[in-house]
Amino acid sequence: MFKRPPPLFNRCVACFASSVDGKITAPSNHTDPHAWVKLGTPADLERLFRLRDVADVLCFGASTFRAWASVRRGLTHQANPLANPPIHVLFTQSWAIDWHAPCFVEWQTHQQNWSPFFVASTNLPPADLPIEILSFLHPIHLDASHSPAQQLARVKDAVTPFLTPNTLSTWMLEGGGQLFDFFLQAQAVDELHLTLTPQLIGGYSTPSLVGGAGFTPSNWASVSWTSVEHHPPELFLVGDVVYPPNTN
Numbered sequence: 688m689f690k691r692p693p694p695l696f697n698r699c700v701a702c703f704a705s706s707v708d709g710k711i712t713a714p715s716n717h718t719d720p721h722a723w724v725k726l727g728t729p730a731d732l733e734r735l736f737r738l739r740d741v742a743d744v745l746c747f748g749a750s751t752f753r754a755w756a757s758v759r760r761g762l763t764h765q766a767n768p769l770a771n772p773p774i775h776v777l778f779t780q781s782w783a784i785d786w787h788a789p790c791f792v793e794w795q796t797h798q799q800n801w802s803p804f805f806v807a808s809t810n811l812p813p814a815d816l817p818i819e820i821l822s823f824l825h826p827i828h829l830d831a832s833h834s835p836a837q838q839l840a841r842v843k844d845a846v847t848p849f850l851t852p853n854t855l856s857t858w859m860l861e862g863g864g865q866l867f868d869f870f871l872q873a874q875a876v877d878e879l880h881l882t883l884t885p886q887l888i889g890g891y892s893t894p895s896l897v898g899g900a901g902f903t904p905s906n907w908a909s910v911s912w913t914s915v916e917h918h919p920p921e922l923f924l925v926g927d928v929v930y931p932p933n934t935n
Contacts, residue, residue, distance in 0.1 A: 695839050695875045701860040701867060701928075702738050704731050704882040704921075705896045711864060712754070713888045723754040723894075730918050731882040735861075736762045738880060742773050742859035743850055748866040749779035750894070756788030759861065773859075774802040774846060776827075778866055782806075782813050786820050798823040803849050807842050835873035868899030871908055874930045879910050883922040906931055 704727035705711050712723040727735075739745065740761030747759070764770045777784070784806075794804055806812070806824055809831035827845045829838045850856050860870055870876050881896075902908070910926035917923075 694877075695836065695843055695873065696858045696877075697855040698878070699858040699860065699870070699876050700738065700742075700878040700880060701870070701876045702735055702880045703862060703867070703896055704884055706884050706886040706888045708887050708889060709896050710886075710888040710890070710893045711862060711896055712894055713886075713890070714893070725755070726884045726886070727882050728884075728918075728921060731884075731921060731923075733762070734880070734882065734923060736760070736765065738859060739764075739773065741857055743854075743856040744774045744776060744846055744858045745772075745861060746776045746778065746858060746866065746870075747861045748863050749777065749781065749784060750865070751862040752777055752779075752784065752788075752790075756785060756790050758790050758793050769797065769800070771800065771802050774805065774849060776805045776807055776842060776846065778807050778869070780808060780810060782808060782810060782816075786817055791820060794823055795819060805842070805846060807838075807845075809838075835869050836875070839870070839873045839875055864894050864896055864898030866898075868897050871897065871902075871928075872899070874908070876928045879924075879926050879928055881910075881924045881926075883924060885920045 703711055704725075706713075706726060712726060715724045738761075739759060740763050742761070745759045758772050759775060760768075760772050764772050794801060803825050804823060805827055807827040807829055809829045811828060812821070812826050825845065827842055829841055833841070860867060860876060867876075908931070909929050911929050912924060912926040914925040915922060
């Protein structure tokens with residue numbers, strides 16, 4: 688039985704859309720490995736934007752970013768594109784990122800006014816990373832021998848100085864399944880906002896809500912649902928994430 692460490696964050700929410708069979712996306716074709724379909728209706732997207740509006744830090748993995756390489760804005764920021772978006776934290780092992788993506792173009796343009804952009808990895812940045820990118824990125828080098836909880840604590844320590852002092856911050860996890868698994872291993876997610884879409888997608892390699900090697904039954908986390916709303920054709924679910932008790 689793994690133990691739950693002291694809470695890493697004041698509040699950490701995960702926001703996903705998932706098909707009935709637990710898939711979070713689907714390939715739109717078989718020739719482009721980064722061409723993925725975003726599940727959910729416009730109502731689901733607005734739900735995501737509203738959550739972003741109350742988030743101080745947004746966390747996402749490299750696969751998610753490669754599919755949707757844009758600045759993650761809330762409704763407020765969409766109305767005013769020059770408003771500060773939340774702090775972004777991109778998790779990557781390979782650093783295989785398109786540094787010419789629209790997100791980075793915008794960030795370089797507004798870096799004097801926008802919140803910082805962090806990249807967390809157990810690998811060092813590539814030696815040929817463009818200087819204009821290095822000028823605004825904040826790399827966080829993680830120790831691969833450390834536990835997920837220790838690595839996330841390192842991320843928190845790096846980001847905290849850039850947050851408003853003496854405020855209770857909200858961290859938000861947007862995907863994908865591998866990063867959700869990482870946060871669950873650290874027992875860091877407090878709340879899940881899940882849009883259940885009506886599709887049955889299938890596929891051995893289609894990304895699922897939770898990736899990784901999986902947990903044994905004694906280590907399963909569960910969700911205690913606090914809200915279930917039917918917004919045809921989707922269900923909007925909200926629940927508290929409950930972790931196994933310590934054994935000692």
